[in-house]
Amino acid sequence: RTRPSRATSAKEMTSFTVASILEKTTNRDKDFRYMATSDLLAELSKETFKPDSDGERKICKCVLKLLNDQSSDVQGLAVKCLSPLVRKVHEQQVEEIMVQLVTQVLTGKEEQRDICSIGLKTVVLEMPQAMAVTAVRQLAPKLVSGVAKDTLEVKLESMDILNDLLKRFGGHLKEEESDACLTALFKELGSARAAGRQRAPA
Missing domain, CATH: 1.25.10 (Leucine-rich Repeat Variant)
Structure with missing residues (x-):
């Protein structure tokens, strides 16, 4: 035996x-x-x-x-x-985590949005570099849509997370993805909302 x-x-x-x-x-x-x-x-x-x-x-x-x-x-x-x-x-599980968290950030209730925003920032900062393409593909378009939201809190959280995403994985963006991110952020930089301007990355 x-x-x-x-x-x-x-x-x-x-x-x-x-x-x-x-x-x-x-x-x-x-x-x-x-x-x-x-x-x-x-x-x-x-x-x-x-x-x-x-x-x-x-x-x-x-x-x-x-x-x-x-x-x-x-x-x-x-x-x-x-x-x-x-x-x-594995990568698939990280993808699912990111999708669920960003969905809560964009559409969840305030208390859910706050904690899921912190969680998503943690994922972006801690995930392996090997998952960069996945992170960009899953998050960048959703965060760009969040920057364009009317709800100020959603807008600010989206800008914050997009800033972290670009710092770590910006080099993996395709030209059209990069243009979309920059267009959304520059639009906010020109906004009359002071809070939005202060949180937008330079």
């Missing part, structure tokens, strides 16, 4: 641990959810932690849900989870 390797046993143990943690994040008691989210952050921060594809999907879904938790403390921990998470999971 072949004994399982130590690596296999460790991976199975990690999967079991994560499954247990994810289950606890759904507890009705916010203190339990906070502790579970803290445990999840600790697991994600381990260099040896590498979830399988199914585990990736479940963790990403869980973290996105926790960003909308009723407890601001739980939300804050969920944002911290994004930093190690986007460096551990």
